[in-house]
Amino acid sequence: MTMDGWAWELPDELQQLRKVVRDFMRHEVRPAEEPLDFDAYELPHDVLEDLQKKARAAGLWCVASPVEHGGSGMSLLAQCVVAEQASQCRMGAYTPAAGTFGWDPPNVIWKGTPEQIERYAVPTVASGGKTFVAITEPSGGADPARAITTNAVQDGDEWVINGTKVFISAADSSDWGIVFARTSPGKGRQGISCFVVERGTPGLTMRPIPVIRSWYPCELSFVDCRVPNDNLLGEEGRGFDLAQEWLVHGRVPYAAATLGIASAALDIAIEHAVNRETFGSRLADKQAIQWMLADSEIEIRAARGLVYEAAWRADLGREFKVEASAAKVYATETAGRVVDRCIQILGGLGVTKELPLERWYRELRIKRIGEGPSEVHRMVVARELIRSEAAGRDR
Ligand SMILES: Cc1cc2nc3c(=O)[nH]c(=O)nc-3n(C[C@H](O)[C@H](O)[C@H](O)COP(=O)(O)OP(=O)(O)OC[C@H]3O[C@@H](n4cnc5c(N)ncnc54)[C@H](O)[C@@H]3O)c2cc1C
Structure with missing residues (x-):
């Protein structure tokens, strides 16, 4: 939407983007979905790989991730134009474009150190892998700043995480995710920190929670789950801002x-x-x-x-x-x-x-x-x- 002359329409390049995504959905994604089960939430691996190549070639890859790290680096408005079209397939509510445009890692990872970006975000963007973000707990998700009781205590060069997260989407299909935990006592947004946690870390277990959609989120249990100090993302105690x-x-x-x-x-x-x-x-x-x-x-x-x-x-x-x-x-x-x-x-x-x-x-x-x-x-x-x-x- 340009403001010079108050044009109440998308600029030409975004209209063009809309058409490219619309055509991709019509000619590639929806036909690929056609033979699948009504409730399928992913394409068969070989079909997905083939379409992901085409999406990359069309500049539709991890649209929110920076160009210098392998994404398409789109503005938020352009991301919305893509999202509006990418949802228009059977699995589109929760698997936009059936996964063919890759999955953007949570934007907070770009606030990490160059080493964290290199180690976690860049390979994820390159491979089209999923990630998870764990905020919600059994004590509540609508007001997470007060509800978070999962805690992390520093022990030498590691943080030890204990607690439970619920309804965490994609946790069981991601290599890593972002976990919010309290690092100083009390309630409220102060004292919450943010950690990168790899799936498979000892002390972290998961179980699916069956819900109204076929793609189930997970409960995550942390029992003395140790992550290196290097996995603290951003400043200690400022995780809620992230x-x-x-x-x-x-x-x-x-x-x-x-x-x-x-x-x-x-x-x-x-x-x-x-x-x-x-x-x-x-x-x-x-x-x-x-x-x-x-x-x-x-x-x-x-x-x-x-x-x-x-x-x-x-x-x-x-x-x-x-x-x-x-x-x-x-x-x-x-x-x-x-x-x-x-x-x-x-x-x-x-x-x-x-x-x-x-x-x-x-x-x-x-x-x-x-x-x-x-x-x-x-x-x-x-x-x-x-x-x-x-x-x-x-x-
Ligand atoms: C399928 C699914 C996937 C999810 N994926 C993720 C994920 O990947 N990561 C993650 O961290 N979380 C995830 N969530 C959790 C989701 O963000 C929370 O369910 C949501 O924030 C609400 O939290 P709650 O369920 O604990 O409800 P509560 O916090 O207990 O709130 C219950 C209800 O109380 C009402 N309410 C709350 N506050 C107010 C208020 N101030 N005024 C009036 N009414 C109010 C609302 O109607 C609300 O629905 C997912 C949830 C679902 C169902």
């Missing part, structure tokens, strides 16, 4: 991805409404159906505006936490409503597993909880309204 950075940035493409699913669902519903007849006329001619289609389109456009605004502010280096929360709430809730309406328009067909709607319906339910529940994001927006009132709000 967590915030990861979370706030991640929310914007997360919102864009749910928007992509809503758009794809609406396409399916429109096609069906135009072709299906009941009571002597097309569904598309009935006002009840038209209103569902229209409301969905209006909400998708509104959500896209919020997503782009948050990304645009971030790319300009402006504060964007409130905008990211607004985008996250509205896009995820919109996507849930839109897919629900689309299922209604398709009738029985809407809940069959031959179409992706029922899967999206289930998986989108997580999106109102993961990356912070809707209520917490509304709280972020409300706090800003109340703070700005006290500061002499002027809008």
Whole structure:
């Protein structure tokens, strides 16, 4: 979105990017997904490798990771353009582009030392490997700063981690991940530090937690799990600042991805409404159906505006936490409503597993909880309204 002349459209290069990703999804990813089980969350290895080569050649590789470390180094707005298209496949809610664009390591790793980047991030970007981020604990995830009780105690040239994390996505398929633990007593964000922990480290065990999606997150138990001092990421006691950075940035493409699913669902519903007849006329001619289609389109456009605004502010280096929360709430809730309406328009067909709607319906339910529940994001927006009132709000 350029600001010279106030153009309310994406600049040419982002429109071009959108087309490249859209074509890739249509001609490469969706056909590759076609023969798989309805609930598959990854492509067969050889198919994936082949498509990953093509994605790299098209400049669609680890889009958020810096160019100098093997990624495509895209702006947040460009990442959103990619995310909106990459989610438009059956497994797209949680496996964007079916994994063909690789997996960006958590952005906080780029705040690490050159040795940490070289040792962990660079090989991961090169291989397209997954990583995990472990914040949530049995004591809660919505307010992690107060809930984290997993602790790390320094012992010579190692940190010894004890505690439990829950709902950690991809932990069982990643070589390493980021773990947040308390390194000084008390509650709150002070005293939380961030560590790189390799899967397979003695003292770390995992078990899957079955959930509404077929790709299960894990419970992680740390019992005297020792990591070298070199694996402390950033400053001791300042880990929560890193967590915030990861979370706030991640929310914007997360919102864009749910928007992509809503758009794809609406396409399916429109096609069906135009072709299906009941009571002597097309569904598309009935006002009840038209209103569902229209409301969905209006909400998708509104959500896209919020997503782009948050990304645009971030790319300009402006504060964007409130905008990211607004985008996250509205896009995820919109996507849930839109897919629900689309299922209604398709009738029985809407809940069959031959179409992706029922899967999206289930998986989108997580999106109102993961990356912070809707209520917490509304709280972020409300706090800003109340703070700005006290500061002499002027809008
Ligand atoms: C499939 C899946 C994958 C996940 N992946 C990861 C991961 O990779 N890494 C990770 O660290 N975590 C992950 N999570 C955890 C996720 O981030 C948390 O579930 C989420 O932050 C909410 O935490 P909680 O479940 O402990 O709910 P709680 O913190 O117990 O909150 C419960 C409910 O209370 C309400 N609530 C909370 N605070 C407020 C408030 N201030 N005002 C009003 N209502 C409020 C909300 O409705 C909320 O849903 C994942 C979760 C799921 C389900």
